[in-house]
Amino acid sequence: MFGKRSKDDGNTPLKSRKQIHSKTPLAANMAANLQTLSEKLGGSSDFVIRQLRCDAMPGVEMAVAYIKGIVEEETIHDNVVNPVMSWSAPLGKGSWTETLRQRIVTTGYTKPVSLVEDALNKLLDGECLIFTNGLREAVAADTSGGEQRSVAEPNTQTVIRGPQYSFTENISTNVGLLRRIIRSPDFRIRTYTVGRKTRTRVELLYVHNIANPKVVEEIDKRIRDIDIDGILESNYIEEFISDQTFTPFPTMMNTERPDTAAAAMLDGQLIILVDGTPFVLVGPATFFHFFRSAEDNYQRFDISTFLRLLRYCAFLVSVILPSLFIAITTFHQEMLPTTLLISLAAQREGIPFPALVEALLMELTFETLREAGVRMPRAIGPAISIVGALVLGQSAVQAGVVSPAMVIVVSFTAISNFVTPQISMATASRLIRFTLMLLAGFLGIFGIMAGLLFLVIHMTGLRSFGVPYMSPYAPVTKETWLDMIVRMPWWARVYRLVAISSVNPHRQRGGRPRHQK
Known part of the structure; x- marks a missing residue:
């Protein structure tokens, strides 16, 4: 089901990945341990060591070590340093390490550490280490934090109706x-x-x-x-x-x-x-998941269905419109009405390039403008891309390099490309579009049909973790095939995509609400 990767059941150890490292235990000398960690970190200036004294253990040296910038220093001060320095109760029967973990340190997570490698990893994970001179183990306390971006509105997948918050880097x-x-x-x-x-x-x-x-x-x-x-x-x-x-x-x-x-x-x-x-x-x-927007679930099913069908149409336009224009104007002029054919012929009079070169020139120009708009500073990026497109397009038409019809085709293709909700699928259409343009320039509509047939065969052979890419249409799953094209009312969406959730395919019992019967 899953191809060659599934032959291994996942329980066999991967010897090629195992690297033999000698594990170094912590020494009883606290200064030696801190010196070793400092050397492992290359003497970095953000490695902080704070010396401590505890009334419960007079005469015994202690220290807290952490890496500045990836910890919450306020948490270290309030939950580690202050409790340790103010602790004066008897130690009881347990060890000092257990007393630190269970009675003194008040962070949410503590763990004993006895190896240098583990101590180093804890530091790099944003935890602090509590060392006690004379003991061969330290206590790691969870104090990770530092400056991080807060939850904000989505930047790339905005909706009009629905939750207005997005994931962060944490x-x-x-x-x-x-x-x-x-x-x-x-x-x-x-x-x-x-x-x-x-x-x-x-x-x-x-x-x-x-x-x-x-x-x-x-x-x-x-x-x-x-x-x-x-x-x-x-x-x-x-x-x-x-x-x-x-x-x-x-x-x-x-x-x-x-x-x-x-x-x-x-x-x-x-x-x-x-x-x-x-x-x-x-x-x-699956292929159809990439045309579903979060907003589909938050609007009425009729408008959501219209918008979903619009996305499919826009995707087809972004893939085949330039190649279809090239094929018709180059090989199949008889497919056009006479009036339109005369208008296009008049526009192309004096154009020094064939339709294929003209389309490639315009598409590459637009791709360059789009990439420049992304890389430019946010304050001037949109202005540069819009002004550049207007000036270059108008100038190219006036100079007789491209025809006005080609500018319209390329512009509408670019707009249609932005309709796809998932940018990864929109990028795929950009790559396919150039291939179909080359096929249309050499073979006409026959080349377009051959290219589309190859794409369909290729897509039916794709798998996503064993799930057919064209499911629920290849193979056909009658329970969910309609819901992938149109957005059914919520009371009618009984099944999950069976190919993905074969364990529990029923989302609800289904049926029209009682007050609608």
Whole structure:
């Protein structure tokens, strides 16, 4: 079901990934331990050591060590330093380490540490270490924090009606946002550390008894198989775990909206969070998932259906309109009405380039303007892109380089491209468009039809974690095939996508409300 990756059940240890490191225990000498950690960190100036004295242990040296900038120093002061220095009660029967953990330090998480490597990792995770001279172990307290962006409105996936908040770069905050929506004990989280240098925290989220267990285990195995120096963004994970690499079509969605991610989890999909990015991954995903907007669930089903059909039409326009214009004006002029043909012929009089070169020139110019608008500073980026498009388009027409009809075709194609809710699918249409333009320039409509046929065959062969990419139409699933094209009323949406959530396909009992019968 899952291809070659599923041959390994995930329980076999990967010897190629194991690196043999000699584990160094902490010494009884506190100064030696602090010196070792300082050397491991290269003598970095942000490594802070705070000497302590405790009335319960007079004459015994203590210290708190942490890395400035990735901790909440106020938490260290209030929950670690002050309680330790003011503690004067008898130690009792337990060890000093257990007393620190259970009675003195008031942070939410504490753990004993006895190895230098573990102590170093705790420091880099934003925790502080409490050392006591004469003991061969330290106490790690969770004090992670520092300056972080707060929850704000979405930047790339805005809606008129619906929640107006988005994920942040903090993975704990993101999990909390989803927990506030799905308040169920079936909410499951699996945590990983990926990247030998960055040690990035990655989490796999799903709803138990809705998500397919086979898909959960397959994604779990693929994440564990990743062996790389660093993970900086969720796209790293996406490329490593996707079924297909050499395809223009994305097989995983990404979103910055918690409500979209929660809706996906309730449909049986899985969410992958990566620390340091507000964009989370959603999979498995079919082709039709990329044309569903979060706002579809918050508007009436009739207007949502109209907008969804509009997206499909706009996608087709963005893919085939320039190539169709090239094919008709170059090889199939008889398909045009006589009046329109005369008008186009008059516009192209004096144009030195064939239609293919003209279209490629305009498309590449627009792609350059779009990329420039993204890279320019936000204050002047939109102005540069709009003015550049107007000036260049008008100047090109007046200079006789391109025809006015070609400018209209390219402009409408670009506008249609922005209608697609998922930018990854919009990018795929841009790549496909250039291929179809070349086929149309050499083979006409026959080339377009051959290219589209190849795309359909290619798409039916794609899989997203074992789920057919064209489901529920190839293969046909009668329970959900209509809901993927039109937005059915909520009382009629009885089934989840069966191919994704085969364990628990029923969303509700269904049927018209009683007052409507």
